[in-house]
Amino acid sequence: MSASSSSALPRWSPRTVGLAAAVVTVLIWTFFIVYARATADPARGGLLTPFDIFYARLWGAGLVLLPWGWWLVRQARRSNPQAGSLFGLSPLSLRHTLIAGVSGGLLYGMFAYSGFVFAPAAHASVLMPGSLPLWTSLLAIGVLGERISGSRAIGLVCIVAGDLLVGGASLLHAFDGSGVWRGDVLFMLASFTWSVYSVTVRRLALEAVRATIAITVLGFLVYVPIYTVLVLVQWVPGHVFTAPWGSVLPQMLFQGLGSVVVSGITFNVMIRHFGPVRSTMITALVPGLSAVSAGIFLGEPLQWNLIAGLALVTLGILFGVRKAAIAPVSGAAHAVSTGARG
Template sequence: MPAAVRFFPRLSARQLGIGAAVVTVLVWTAFILIARASAARSLTPFDLAFARIVGASVVLVPWGAWLVARERLRHPGRPAGSLLGLSPLALRITVRAGIFGGLLYALLAYCGFFFAPASHASVLLPGSLPLWTTLLAAVVLHDRITPARAVGLGLIVVGDLFVGGRSLLHAFEGGDVWKGDLLFMSAAFCWACYSVVARRHGLDAVRATVAITVFAFVTYVPVYTLLVAGGWVASRLGSAPAGEIVFQMAFQGIGSVVVSGITFTRMIQYFGPVRSTMITALVPSLSALGAVLLLDEPMHWTLLAGLVLVTGGILFGVRRAVVAPAPTPLPRGCDA
């Protein structure tokens, strides 16, 4: 056996799944803190979405073209890819996954950060995800909601109400935080839709991430460019510092899309959509703590109570999920 093979042993499916979960948690935590900090700087939420899509496309659009070209060479005459040969998935799946995972999630989340603090996003983005994913998985994938999981989800719902309910009560006083809270929960719903689509079709991690990015690139980028050029939408891309734009393209695009998109899909393939979202239990605590320490956000008792309830509900679901049957093997091609 060559020395290189012995030194770099092939990772098992379990090791890949756990590693993907760790990377996803870290990137998601940084995403919440950086996105909220970016709301106080130069770019609009639509500019941030533009930078995210363009940054990811620099890597993933050529990657997608290469995947499609390779598939066509291997199987001449067989239909391969879609969207001008840039997406490695069929058009129907590309559109379904791209609308929720590539476009709506980013737009809703970035808009939310311009109304509500990162501490609210810390609870409502990852906290709403297990709720939406469980309900969608039950309807679409016919997953069974066990009594134990129902208790965990109940804790999450109460925790979300502690956080979002306070802002809703102040809505009539002229506050805008409740708008951000609703946007965060809507973004979580869109990501849950994407995760269930990925699970239902057994999507390969790389191909799924490429497909949703290609969809966003061929739809959002030209439309947004035309709207800005025509003066129908205000943009600050022309006046923002170049360093800020490059940073957003690198982190929001390559980090949040390329890296976490692949690791999240890989995590879905091993743990399943519901258990995967439960594993993100560390994200609320880490990002809420970071919001207090790094962004000087206050920690109200309702926020603290909601954080404890949401984290407890997610952890309860993880503990119960350990006794579940072993996951099905990865779809063919996922080890490539």
């Protein structure tokens, strides 16, 4: 191909790439909740437990990302024999793999899917993506040295109010003696650990593909062998080995390939362009969209609070994504911010 024809090819601007990554991430996260709600509910014919789904998720992602990580490490070790970690499967150092993988992979998955044992998915749609902006804002202040401007604070208030409108009615029964509060706590922990991962990606300026591979490698090497043994010796009521492939394979494809591989990469790209706070404010669209999608695809009722909540979240995002909303307060913070944007 000639230089002239190569230069004639359309080139996406960094802003376009960031916006495309945001759209893909929000869509996948939205349908992740709807799909999990549909398939994990025994009343809808679901055969797999939440822990089975997490197991299938890791296999689906691992079949793609572990060979990918092995290839990246082999390439890197041609110039640096010490590159990579975890048997040459993670392209990040052991320290960075543990920091990112424990929060963004292992703990997030364990907390999120464990929460479905005690609380309905409606709680998850509010407490996981809905509380991300709050956790990430607090962590960004403490870790990255960032400060929240007035417009960003207004955006956060609108997002919190919108999320409460979407899920407040169901959360009122969290302490009615049914044990639902345990799931709510687990969902909040999942949200917090994902916020830790978001800020870690920004602070360490981790590349999107390598970070996604690293968290999958750690989760796969820790969770898959332990859960396999527990199911085989019947210490946990897993059905992943007895359920038909028609139930397991879609989970591997959507939960693994889609939710981990595709959205994992696009989420990291979004963080590098928008920063962790604005990124998690964008994902605050997920609670309202997942509730509306559940009404369309699962027949759940669409009430006034869903529409009002989505409107408030959208308004909060309009305040939150303004360019001047966050300013670093120190030279070190500025170096971290600009370095992460790459």
